[in-house]
Amino acid sequence: MQFDWSYFVSLFSMRAFWDACLVVIELSALSWFIGMVLGFFLASAKLSKNRLLSAPAAVYIWFFRSVPLLVLVVFVYNAPQMFPASGSLLQNPFYSGLIALVVTESAYMAEIHRGGLISVLKGQKEAGRALGIGTVGIERLIVIPQAFRIALPTLINEYITVVKLTSLISVISLTEILTVGQRLYAQNFLVMETLLAVAVYYVLIVTVFGQLLQWLENYLDLSKRKPQSLNETATAALRKTLDAQVPVVRNAQPAATPALQLNNIHKCYGEHQVLKGIDLQVKSGEVISIIGPSGSGKTSLIRTINGLEAIDQGNILLFGEGFIEPHDKPNNAQIRRGVRRIGMVFQNFNLFPHRNILDNITLAQRYHGSQKRLSEQRAYQLLDKVGLLAHAGKYPHQISGGQQQRVAIARALAMEPDIMLFDEPTSALDPELVGEVLGVIRNLANEGMTMVIVTHEMDFAMSISDRVIFMEDGKVQLDAAPQVIRQDAAGERVRRFMGIGAEVRHEPAAMNG
Known part of the structure; x- marks a missing residue:
């Protein structure tokens, strides 16, 4: 058929x-x-x-x-x-x-x-x-x-x-x-x-x-979207509008009250103890750098400060008030209230890839009840502050690593924090991009921002810090001013770790850049 x-x-x-x-x-x-x-x-x-x-x-x-x-x-x-x-x-x-x-x-x-x-x-x-x-x-x-x-x-x-x-x-x-x-x-x-x-x-x-x-x-598919950059005329017009706005001023905390106080902090991962009784006080306006060999507990310590890791013993106070107790869960209401006063900048940026730069910065503000107009105004001000105003419409994958880290800093600052935490903010960057991020952090220090910085940039730590914390084997081995580390016998172990020669102890100005 x-x-x-x-x-x-x-x-x-x-x-x-x-x-x-x-x-x-x-x-x-x-x-x-x-x-x-x-x-x-x-x-x-x-x-x-x-x-x-x-x-x-x-x-x-x-x-x-x-x-x-x-x-x-x-x-x-x-x-x-x-x-x-x-x-x-x-x-x-x-x-x-x-x-x-x-x-x-x-x-x-x-x-x-x-x-x-x-x-x-x-x-x-x-x-x-x-x-x-x-x-x-x-x-x-x-x-x-x-x-x-x-x-x-x-x-x-x-x-x-x-x-x-x-x-x-x-x-x-x-x-x-x-x-x-x-x-x-x-x-x-x-x-x-x-x-x-x-x-x-x-x-x-x-x-x-x-x-x-x-x-x-x-x-x-965000990879198919074209980068949206503002031209010089649009950037200048937007900057002129921002200049007419009243800048946001953070409420200063009483100098007598430590901004951050860690008391006998212990932290274990299974049988491995990474923090062995850490005591630390950070005053308002102080810049503290934490250095030490790999595995010394630096990152674990800074993550406990922000509630990203639970502590097993001790407690953390924020401006004299209870903040974190042993075994608290991250969504604990008290922790979430405290976290809003602490800005966190991660080693790998952790920007939200499905949102553009402006949305990355405004997301948390709007979640917490800020009006769209006010949150966007604040975001534009911060992008201008870190030198990225023209890139507000781009997505994270469309900018360099150094620019992404500056956006991450702006995102943290958008919450108007009293304290900023930095976890190895330059370790994921190419060497030529490190300077632009460190410049932003230095400007924050000059403005009086309270900061705790985990870093391997030794020269930077010595030049910007009020105190340098040297950690080893889960303990604070030395908590001293840069000048003490350069010149005193107590800083010998730290000098060897940092590769600072003995002659530098007699020439402190050379380390100040």
């Missing part, structure tokens, strides 16, 4: 097929969207540290990824035999098919979402916590948008799979594309012509909706 081309072509003007296409579109779109939403909650539950959430989610995902969809479709459609009350709903093939698809797809999409969620760097959450953003806010504003962008290509592919899986619903007599085709070739026996038309209809749906979703993926 020859292929009947005229019959094949006539199938594309048949209303029953186009009605069936609409059913497939409705069924696939609803299944994909609902499965995507439920899958996200399943993924979040599976990643939870609470076993009451993670265990049931893991079992659900394992089970429904194992059960064939065809078996599940037939079971759901016949479920009224076991649960008569469900008959009014489940005897409708569309709703039975929808439920079966959603149950299956939510399990598959949970793993897609889990891949997206675990791909978001830990530093992103830490940056949110350092800005005083709560757990829900971090997920909503920082983690989910990034995870969705990462997972989107796979989610789009899963939609195409769902469209094809709708053909299985034909076993319960849902009038979708394959069902219409089966009824036709059962009457006229033109199997090849009919199935080829069925395939074309599926290809048409996949192509149209695949292209729409591909457009969404391209739209959200």
